[in-house]
Amino acid sequence: MKISPSLDRRRFVQLGALAAGSALFSGRAVAATPVGFTLPPLPYKFDALEPSIDARTMEIHHDKHHAGYVAGLNKALASAPTLSGQPLKQLLTSLPDVADAELRTSLRNTGGGHWNHSFFWETLTPVATSGTPSAKLAAAINSDLVSIDGFKQAFAQAATKRFGSGWAWLIVQGGKLKITSTPNQDNPLMKGLVPDAELGTPLLGLDVWEHAYYLHYQNRRADYITAWWNIVNWQAVSDRFEAAAQST
Ligand code: MN
Numbered sequence: 393m394k395i396s397p398s399l400d401r402r403r404f405v406q407l408g409a410l411a412a413g414s415a416l417f418s419g420r421a422v423a424a425t426p427v428g429f430t431l432p433p434l435p436y437k438f439d440a441l442e443p444s445i446d447a448r449t450m451e452i453h454h455d456k457h458h459a460g461y462v463a464g465l466n467k468a469l470a471s472a473p474t475l476s477g478q479p480l481k482q483l484l485t486s487l488p489d490v491a492d493a494e495l496r497t498s499l500r501n502t503g504g505g506h507w508n509h510s511f512f513w514e515t516l517t518p519v520a521t522s523g524t525p526s527a528k529l530a531a532a533i534n535s536d537l538v539s540i541d542g543f544k545q546a547f548a549q550a551a552t553k554r555f556g557s558g559w560a561w562l563i564v565q566g567g568k569l570k571i572t573s574t575p576n577q578d579n580p581l582m583k584g585l586v587p588d589a590e591l592g593t594p595l596l597g598l599d600v601w602e603h604a605y606y607l608h609y610q611n612r613r614a615d616y617i618t619a620w621w622n623i624v625n626w627q628a629v630s631d632r633f634e635a636a637a638q639s640t
Pocket of ligand 1 (some may be wrong): 428453457599601603604
């Protein structure tokens with residue numbers, strides 16, 4: 393990669409962190425990561441998703457909430473050196489093996505929070521580049537979930553009905569698309585912790601914690617969900633679908 397002389401050090405450090413974060417998130421091994429997990433930078437500016445999500449919400453959500461999950465995860469792992477050094481996905485799928493209940497809960501909440509938010513940022517894009525589902529994904533939605541409109545309605549309903557804090561998901565399960573929902577920072581990868589009916593490969597995830605929308609929407613979760621559809625990165629979601637289809 394050619395580094396422009398005008399690229400200042402701060403940007404260079406950001407790019408390095410981005411590369412490390414992406415590799416970490418995709419599960420590829422990162423050479424020697426003694427400092428633990430790092431907060432991946434947003435792939436766009438804080439105000440890039442306006443008006444669906446305002447800049448202040450994005451800044452607090454990423455710099456405070458997501459950063460808090462990363463810090464909490466590293467703190468929990470500091471007390472469990474035998475669990476350190478593995479990819480996040482591997483850690484999340486082996487949580488039932490963690491005997492210490494308090495540590496297991498801590499890793500579930502903070503590790504889930506780190507994974508879910510890293511996934512969430514990459515699921516979104518400015519409205520101008522939102523696009524549409526690929527032909528293959530659209531065909532699968534029409535086949536497994538009746539229609540695109542029917543899918544959006546059912547997904548929004550799952551997100552609306554999630555009591556308290558949690559997530560709505562579109563997953564691939566047994567080769568079929570399915571809509572699910574999990575509480576807190578649980579996700580469809582947490583085998584042995586969430587019900588089998590909610591396990592699968594996530595394609596799309598919607599954060600319905602109040603911290604994701606309260607500044608702008610207050611109690612109007614339904615309005616946040618409606619506006620959120622405008623900033624879904626359908627290219628990323630379609631790519632995930634193609635990868636999931638190839639691995640089954
Ligand atoms: Mn969140």
